[in-house]
Amino acid sequence: MSEVIDAVESPQQAARRLSAPARRDGFEPEALHPYTDDAGNALFWRIRLKHPDGSKWIRPMRRTADGTGYEIGEPSAPAAGKPLYNLRAIAAHPDAAVIVTEGEKAADALGKLGLIATTSGGASSANAADWAPLASRRVLIWPDHDEPGAQYGREVAARLLALGSTIAVIDVAALGLPPKADAWDWWKARPQTTAAEVLALAALPVLPAAPLANAANLANAERHSQHSQLPPLPVPQALERACALVMPQTEGSDAPYPLGALGPLAAAAAALAEGAQVSPAMAGQSLLAAAALLVQGAANVRTLSGHAAPLSLYALTIAQSGDGKDTADRPALRPIHDFQREAGQRHAEAMQAYEEAKSRRKKNDPPPDPPGPAPYRIAADLTIEGMRRSFAEGVSAQGVFSTEAGAVLAGHAMTPENRTKTAASLCGLWDRGHLSVVRAGGGRTERYGVRLSAHLLIQPAALGDVMGDEVLSGIGFWPRFLLAWPAPLAPRVFKPWRPEHSPDMLRYWADCKRLLSRPLPDDCDPLPVVELDAQAAQRMAGFFEDMEREGRQGGLRDVQPFALRATEQACRIAGVLTCFAGAEGIDDQAAAWGAALAAHSLDNWQAALSGKADPTPGRALTLYRWLVERVGWVALKDIPRIGPSCLRSADRRNDALDRLEALGLVEFDGQNVKAQGVDHARR
Structure with a gap:
C-alpha cells in the first residue's frame, strides 16, 4: 500500500489502493457504492469485492x-442514524414507491430497471439507520431468502411502521428463489423484466397493528419520536432499550475464518463446525482458547521483540442468540471439565483427610502436610477480588470462559467505576502474568508467574458501551483480545451429532488429556521458552513491518492499537499451536498460521469499530445508567462533580445530555435532570 496518498486521488483509485491486500488474496472487484446526502454530496463509499470461492470483502471508505x-x-453517524443508500433518488422522486433490499448490490440491480431502491447495508444494519426519509412513503421490502434476511425485513418494517409508512414485503418463498438468493439473483435470471413486473410481485402487507417484538424493536420505533413519552419499562429492559437507542449498531467482518490456520486444531474445528452446525469462527475460537488454557502452564514464547511472553490468549466471540455459543464451547472444554470433576473430588477427599489429621494431632506431633492448591483450571469470575481468591487458592494457570459474557461485561467488574481497575489487572496478567491487588480494607496481594486465558462469547446487544469505551481502548484492553464476529447462521437442519463419535474430536480430547496430565508449576515465569526458527522469525518480521506501515500510515490507522499488537498476537498463537502439537519450536508454517489468525481478528476489529469513532454515544449511555441508579432528579451541576469519570467536563456532559434528550431518554426541570422511561418499582 502506498504510504503517500495523492491529494487528487479519485474514489475509484482509492478503493483500488485500499483493497489491494484483498485483491492479492484473490478477491475481485465488484462495485464501489457511494452513499450521499439528498443533494448528491458524497458522505462515504462501500467497497465490494468477491472471491471465486464465494466469500465477500466489503469495507466502508x-x-x-x-x-x-x-x-x-465510516464517518461518525449522526444522532438519528446512518444514512440510507440512494438518498438523492429518494428525495428526487417523493411520490414514487421505494424498494428496500438487503445490500447495495440488490438495490443497484433494481435501480437499473428505473425503480427507486435503497438499503441500510447488511442483514444487521437496520437498527442503526436513519429511516426518516421514508416516513409516510409507500415501501416494498425485498428481504434475502434466508432467516437473517427475514429478520432484516421485520426490523425494517418495525422502523417504518413507526414513521407512518405503507409497507408490503415481497413473498420471497413464492418466487422460487434458492436459499440466500436476493433481488439481484432474481433480476440476473430475468434480464428482460420490467419495473412494472417487479412492483406486481406477490407481496404480504404489513399492518400498523403488527407488534414490536422486543426492546430493541421498540427502541427503533421510538427513535424518531423525540418528544413522545417513553413507556416505562423495568430497569433491565429500560437499559436494554436505551442501549439500542443510543449505541450505533455494528457488524462483524465478512472475511472467511481461516480454519486451516488452526494447524493441529483444524480437523477438530472443522468437525465441530459441521457437526454442531456452528460457524467455523466460533468453533475455532473455542478450541484455540481451550488450547491456550492448557499450554500456558507448559511454556512461554519468545516474541519478535525478544522477550519471553506468556502463551495466554484472550478471545472475544460475538454471535446472535441461538447461533450455538454453548454448542461450540461445551465440546471444546469437555476434557477440562472432566479433569476438574475428578481432580476436584480427589482434592476434596484430601482436604477432609487433612482436617481430620489436624483434629487428631497431638501437641508434639508434626503438623500434617496440607494438600496442594485447588485443581480448578477454570476461574469463577472476572472481578479483581474473584481473580485474587482464585489464584491465591488455586493453580497457577487458569481460564475464564463464559457463553453469557454479557453478564461479565455488564457486571460489577465492568461498571464505569471499576472498568479501569479490572482492565488494568487483566492487561497485567496478559502481559507479564502478574496480578497486583490492593484491597479497600487494607492489604496487598502480589502474585507473580500466573497465567490467565479467556474466551468471552456474547450477543451484540449485550456489548453495551464497553466496546467503544475510550478508557478501555486507551489502556490497550481490547487490542489484547482476538475477535471473531461471524455472520448470523443460516437456518439449520435437524442433524443429531455426538462429538464422542467424531475421530477428530477424540484426537483433540486425547491431546487435551495429555496436557492436563502434566503437573502445573507454582511459578510459570521460569518455564521453557518456545523459540521462532529463522524462517519463522523472518515471516514475523515481514508481518510486523506490514502492521507498522498499515497501522501508522495506511488502511489500518483507525485500528492502530490493534495493528501494532498484532505481531505479538501472531507469535502467541503460533506458540500455542506449536505446543499443543507437541513440537519444540515455531517453524515457518506455525508462524504463517499465527499471522493469518491475528490478521483475521484485526479484520473483524476494523469492521466492528468502523462506526465507533464518536465517543458521545458511549458517554450518553453511561450517563443514562448513572441517572437510572439515582432514581430521581439530579442537579446538572453535580454531573461533572460526582458523575461518571468520563463526564467530568461540562462539554462532555452537555453532549451526552443532548443525545439523551434527542431520544427522549431524559427529562429536564430547570437545572435538574432525570432518566425517562424507567419503572423503578420493577427491577
Missing part, C-alpha cells in the same frame, strides 16, 4: 480528516 485522501472506515 471515508475521506481522511484533513480531506486530502481516503481511508477505510
